[in-house]
Amino acid sequence: MRLENVEPADGLTTDEFVLRPITVADVELDYAAVMESREYLRTWEQSGWPADDFTVDGNRADLEGLEQRHTERKAYTYTVLNPAGTECLGCVYLMPTDARSFAGARITPVGDHRWDDYAAAVYFWVRKSRLAAQLDRVLLDALRTWLARDWNLGGHLFVTNEQFTQQVEMIGRTDLELRFEIAEPDKPGRYLAYE
Numbered sequence: 001m002r003l004e005n006v007e008p009a010d011g012l013t014t015d016e017f018v019l020r021p022i023t024v025a026d027v028e029l030d031y032a033a034v035m036e037s038r039e040y041l042r043t044w045e046q047s048g049w050p051a052d053d054f055t056v057d058g059n060r061a062d063l064e065g066l067e068q069r070h071t072e073r074k075a076y077t078y079t080v081l082n083p084a085g086t087e088c089l090g091c092v093y094l095m096p097t098d099a100r101s102f103a104g105a106r107i108t109p110v111g112d113h114r115w116d117d118y119a120a121a122v123y124f125w126v127r128k129s130r131l132a133a134q135l136d137r138v139l140l141d142a143l144r145t146w147l148a149r150d151w152n153l154g155g156h157l158f159v160t161n162e163q164f165t166q167q168v169e170m171i172g173r174t175d176l177e178l179r180f181e182i183a184e185p186d187k188p189g190r191y192l193a194y195e
Contacts (some may be wrong), residue, residue, distance in 0.1 A: 009146065009150040014138075021077070029079075069126075078093075079166075108180065113195075122147070178193070
């Protein structure tokens with residue numbers, strides 16, 4: 001099944017966080033989380049984003065694009081907020097596996113797996129100040145249940161970058177298994193896709 005044909009879930013509420021589609025109205029909260037976490041987001045992104053001089057207006061433009069892609073069912077982005085809705089704790093992205101970014105990549109299966117058997121690549125990050133409390137693991141566990149229960153995706157993969165060692169090690173402590181290695185042109189580290 002293609003991601004664009006899937007009805008997106010509204011969100012998820014747990015004791016630790018609220019997950020809902022991101023909107024431009026989230027710009028200030030999102031910006032604070034991004035800038036606090038910018039050094040490790042550059043490793044996760046494998047780019048210079050966000051730059052030290054990244055602005056709220058630049059973030060607003062990013063969120064406009066994310067909100068539009070969500071509305072058009074091209075990709076889905078969710079903000080992770082504290083239960084009171086006063087602090088952004090991170091973001092979750094569901095990208096179609098036929099997205100342009102994958103078209104130019106070298107995707108190597110680990111074992112007997114086919115990339116086109118999967119509808120979505122799921123990426124996520126949590127605010128740097130929440131890593132010590134292992135919110136990333138709490139979020140991953142909740143996402144696994146949510147995606148299985150509230151989405152009709154069929155296959156999906158959790159993707160991170162090998163140089164984002166904190167997330168790789170956290171995933172390594174789960175029962176998720178490496179399925180693909182993804183090498184994108186002009187990026188120094190491989191992406192790792194788990195199921």
